[in-house]
Amino acid sequence: MPCILNPARGRKAIAANPDLKALRHEQRDKKKRTASMFVKKTTGPRIAALDDGRIISVADLPLPQTRWVASRKQIVVQAVQNDLISRDDALRRYGLSPEEFDSWCMAFEKHGAPALKTTSIQKYRQL
Template sequence: MYLRKGPGPRIVTLPDGTQMTRADLPPDGTTRWVARRKEAVVRGVQAGLLTREEAIERYELSDEEFDSWEQAMNSHGTNGLKTTLLQHFRQS
């Protein structure tokens, strides 16, 4: 069986020692975003699994939306990506 190799690495090691592959990313065209899926996209971009531009195009995101996910995750971790806690984190 022949597997087509796409651009970029197929597997990366994250800072916590875990490995992430393209299979760990949400499917193309995802429209329902939960914190776990947002985190996977942001971690994938930060680790170099996919480029920022590729993520924005693949998931039909705006620059501002991706920036807000990245900033929330860097400031508050995965909990910062939960929409129910967004107002709480913005006030503190």
């Protein structure tokens, strides 16, 4: 049965007992292993600065099964424009057709974020 280290016993007790010393090293090594963090390597940039001064990252992208509102469409379009994700990756991740995504891009470029609202599609198509 392993002995739990008691900090009140001090270093002398640990030095005198080799089992306690080994256990102490095991606990220290376990803490090091669990405290490490791994960052997934990506080929492209992780963040991008937008024209208005905001910074977006891959973490700001909406979930794949999302309800599409204008602000989420805008983030995806800006992420593709700033090379955070590729166009093909966006189409695949969100299940979009190329025509639908291209219509978002054209509407955003011509009229800005308000054109991405579903209620505004007819209004901005006529212009």
